[in-house]
Amino acid sequence: MTEQSTSSGSAPHRADGDAWGPDREMFLRDFHHTTRFGATEAGGIDRQAGTAEHGQVRDWFEDRAEELGFTVTTDEIGNIFAVSRWVEGAPSVVVGSHLDSQPLGGRFDGTYGVVAALHAAAALDAAVAAGTLMPQVNVAVVDWFNEEGARFPPSIMGSSVYAGLLDADQTRQTRDPQGVTVEEALQSIGRRGDGPGPQAAAYAEIHIEQGRRLERAEVPIGIVERSWHTQKLLVSVVGEQSHTGATLMADRRDALVAASRAVIAVEDVVRHFEPESIVTSVGKFDVEPNSPIVVPRQVDLVVDLRADRRQDVERARELLLKEFADIAARSRVEISAEDFDVRPVQTFPEAGLDLAAKACRDVGVESLRLTTLAGHDSIPMNRIVPAVMLFVPSADGVSHCEREFTSDADLVTGLEVLTALVTRLVTGELDGVAPGGRLQEAEEA
C-alpha cells in the first residue's frame, strides 16, 4: 500500500509526469507544524473551537495561505476561506475540513483535510500560473468553524450555517458551559467576519477514516457513498437533592443511580441489532449539584444513536424511551427525552463517486466505497452542491483521542488523490450534477 502512494498517475490536465503536483515535503512540514498548536503531552492536540490555541492555528493558516498566493476572508460564523485569484467573479470549488479538535483529541482529525486542501490548491495554482491548467472556476480552501461541537453544540456548526441549515445570528448566541457565546469566542480570536463567504460550485474533503475498514482491506483511499442515520436524545433525569449522610436509602430519589441505569440501557440496546450495524453512546453527563455529600437531584445526559439504517435508529430510540420510563418508575424520578440533531442518511452524488475513483486511477492507487458513521462538514455541503468525500486509513481505527495515527505515506497518497480530484472539479467535471441528498424512504426499507 505504501509503495503505491509514491507512484504518480496521469491526471487529465497534468502536462507531464513531473511538471506539477503537490509539494509532498512542504505539505508534510506544514502538517506536522500544525500539531504544535495546542499540543498535548501524549502526542495529541487540544484546540476546542474559539480557544486561544484554536485561534493560533487559524492565524497560522491565514498567513500560510497568503504566502501561497490566496486571498483570505472570514465569514459571519468564523469560517475561513483562502480563495484563488484565477477567474474574477466566478464561484469556487470549496475544499477543506476543520482545525478545531475535541478536548485531548487527535492531530489528524480535520487538520489533515485543511492542510492537504491548501497544498492541493497550491499545486493547482502553480499549474494555472504555468498555463498547464485552465480552470473554469476558483478554488477556495476552507477551515470550517467548530466541526467538533465539544464546546458549543451542535457539531458541524460552521458548514451548516454556510449551507443555510442553521441561522447565523441565532448560532452566534450559542453558549458554552461557562456561558461564553460563539459571538464572544469568535471575537476573542479575531474571527467574527461578515457576509456569507464565497459562492460554492462543488465541495471536496479528505479526512481520516476513524474506522478500521481501509486498514483491514489494505486499501489507501476510501470513497464515501453515504452517511449513517444519526440522532441525539437530550435526556434529563430529575430526582430530589438530599444529604448522603442523613437520608435513609428508602427515602431517596437519587438522580445519579437512575441516570447510571440509563447509561447501561443505552449500551445494552445494541443487543437487539446485528453486530456493527449500530453504535450507541453517552458522551456528555452532568451531575447536579455534584457534591460528595449530596444525593444528586439532576443528571443531564446526551445519548448518541447511529446506524446504517434509519429504522434501526428509530427502533433503538423506541426501546430506550420505554426503558427510561421503567427506570423512572422504579427509581421514583422523572426522565424526559428530547430529540436533537437528527441527521438522516445522506447519499453523495453517484457522479462524484465515479470522479473520485477516476482521481484514484490518475494517481494509480486502489480505492474502496465506504459509509461514514461519523458526521463531517461534507454532509451539509452535499445539500447545496455536489460533494465528494475521501478517507485515508486510521491506525487501529481510533480517533477523538491522542493516539490517533495515520502514516506520512498514507497522508501523501491522500494529498495526491485530492489534488487529482480537485483538478477534475475546477475544470467542470461535475457541472450539471445535482447535490446529494436524503435517501428516499422507499430506498431505506
Add this chain to the structure above:
Amino acid sequence: MTEQSTSSGSAPHRADGDAWGPDREMFLRDFHHTTRFGATEAGGIDRQAGTAEHGQVRDWFEDRAEELGFTVTTDEIGNIFAVSRWVEGAPSVVVGSHLDSQPLGGRFDGTYGVVAALHAAAALDAAVAAGTLMPQVNVAVVDWFNEEGARFPPSIMGSSVYAGLLDADQTRQTRDPQGVTVEEALQSIGRRGDGPGPQAAAYAEIHIEQGRRLERAEVPIGIVERSWHTQKLLVSVVGEQSHTGATLMADRRDALVAASRAVIAVEDVVRHFEPESIVTSVGKFDVEPNSPIVVPRQVDLVVDLRADRRQDVERARELLLKEFADIAARSRVEISAEDFDVRPVQTFPEAGLDLAAKACRDVGVESLRLTTLAGHDSIPMNRIVPAVMLFVPSADGVSHCEREFTSDADLVTGLEVLTALVTRLVTGELDGVAPGGRLQEAEEA
C-alpha cells in the same frame, strides 16, 4: 410538641421566670433575615464556602454580634468568633455551627445553629450585666468555615483545623474545581485571619436533625450520643477516549459505562445489611472529556459509606472493591479506589448527655437520645473539649435541599434549651470532664 415549646422552665442560674432569657422575636427576625443571603427561588439558599453570598452573611453576622456587645475575630482558616467580655483572659465555651451551605441547599442547616448560639449568648450577656449570672469563663459564638465541603474538600474543614486535626497552611492550599485556593477565597471575602482563635473550655451546637426520628417520636429535642462510622472512597475509572460515531461497540473501553455500573453496585451493596443500618451514595461524579460525541476516557467519583457500626462500613468497602475489580475486567477499564476522610464512631461524653437532659428539663420539654449519620463541627470539637450536640426536628427528615423545613416553634424550643445548656456550661458544670472520643474496638463488636 409545639405547645411545649413556648413553656418556660427553671434554668438553675435564672433569677426568676421573666428576668431574662433569649429574645424569641428578635431571634426569629434575625434567623429569617439570614435566608435572604444567597436566597434561591425555591426557598433555599446557595452559599458555598468563600463565595460572595457566603461573605455577605458572614459580614451580617459580624455586625450583628458587635451590636450585641461581642468582640469579633477571624482565625487563620476563616472561622469567625464573637467573644463575650466577661472574664478577662479566661477560655470560652464555644457555641455555634456554620453559615455556608450546599449548592441549592436548605436555609436551616448550620445557619440555625449560629443564629441560635448568638441569641443564647446575648441572653446570657444580659444576665451577666444584670448580675443574675456569674460565669467562670467567656462564651464565644462561632461560625465555622466550610462545614459543607461542597466547593473545597473535605467537609468540616474550619473546625477540624481549629481542633488540630488538619494543618492550617496545607488546608488553605486546597483548590476548588476552578483552581481557586481556600487562601484566595478567604481573601476575597475578607476572612483570612491570623492565629488560632480563642481557647475553648467546652463546646455546644444545635442543628436540625436531617432525619425523621424526632418527627416520628414527636419529641422536640434530640441529644446526640454518638456519630456513625463514615468513610469515602475516591474512585477513578480509566478507559480510552474515542469517537462515539466511528468506534464500533466491540472496540470501546467506555469509562462512563463502567462508572455507571460502579454507581449501581454502590446502591446495591446495602442489600447485604439490615435496613436503615447503613447508607451508601455517590454524590460527586466527573466525566472526561464530557463531550456529546466522545466516548468518555475517565470518570472520577466519590463513594460515601456510613453505618452505625464500623465493621459494616468495612464490609461494604470490601464487597465494593471486589465488585469494582469485576467491573474493570468486564469493561476493559482500570478502576482504582483510595480511602479518604475515614471518620470512626465518636461518642459524646456521658456527662454532657446528662447535662443536655437537664437543660431540657429546665425548659420543660422532652428529649430523645440519638445517633448522627451526618458529620458535624461538634465531632472534631469533641476530640479536644467535652462537646454537647442537640437536634431539633426536620420536616420529612429532608436536608441539603431547598425544601428543608423546621417550624418557628421548634426553632424557639431549641433556642431555649441551648440557652439553658450554655448557662450550665459557663458556670462550669462540665469542669473536669474529659473530651469524647473514639469508641473502643471492644465496644464496637
